[in-house]
Amino acid sequence: MHVPLFPLNSIVLPRGRIPLQLFEPRYIDMLTRCLKEDRGFVVVLLRDGLETSSAAAFYDIGTYVRIIDFQQLDNGLLGITVEGVSKVTVVKCWKAPDGLNMGDVEVLLDEADLPVPDALSELPVVLRALLKHPVVNDLEMTVDFDDARDVGWRLTELLPIDKQEKQRLVELxxxxxxxxxxxxxxEALE
Known part of the structure; x- marks a missing residue:
């Protein structure tokens, strides 16, 4: 797939949702093209640099997302909500003339559909508590608390852990x- 890349200081994984604010012309143009062509883009975690920098470095494993909602925000910016579809690897990337990061990506194999083991049964409990936060609750995510993928993906997105550690979890x-x-x-956070 030949798609736009959106470097962020946040991650999103399959079936997860994240709200974004767009104000740079390159990303508003990207949004317009994605909506017109009924396609998505890839969210990749920043390795170095700023989200607004044209020289940002990012990891090569990210998530292909689709736009599920958009609206004008009170601050005048364009707000969108995206939902993760599949994990991908960026095999080649370059800058478009407008400064937009572009890439050729390959979809990674689906992870195994496994139940949460009894020994880790407190993880869904932690996730239920995190999902009660108003900002997270507003995203209206559907979570299968018995699915090890879903529980792990949501906790990876929501827990306050170092971004390099988040990326290691994404890559598993x-x-x-x-x-x-x-x-x-x-356990280390406790």
Whole structure:
């Protein structure tokens, strides 16, 4: 797939949602093209630089997202909500003339559909508590609390952990390994 890349200091994973504010012309043009062509773009985590910088470096594993809502915000900016579709790897990237990051991406294999093990049963409880936060609740995400992928993906998005650690969790393809790592991180936070 040949798609726009959107470097952020945040992540989103499949079935997750994230609100974004667009104000740069390159991203408003990207939004227009995506809506017109009924396609998405890829959210990648910034490695170095700022979200507004044209020289930002980013990781090569991200998430292909679709726009599910957009509106004019009270501050005059354009707000959109995107939902993750699939994890992808960026195999080649370049800058378009307007400064937009573009890339050729390949969809990664789906992760195994596994239940949350009994030994990690407190993770869905933690996730339920995080989902009660008003900003998260407003995203109206559907979560399968028995699905190790869903629980791990949402916790990776929502927990206040270092962005390099978040990226390591994004890159894992084994949902149980991700849950075990999240469990260790939660114990370290306590």
């Amino acid at each position: 393809q084994d949902p149980l390994e991700r849950l075990e790592r999240l469990h260790a991180l939660l």
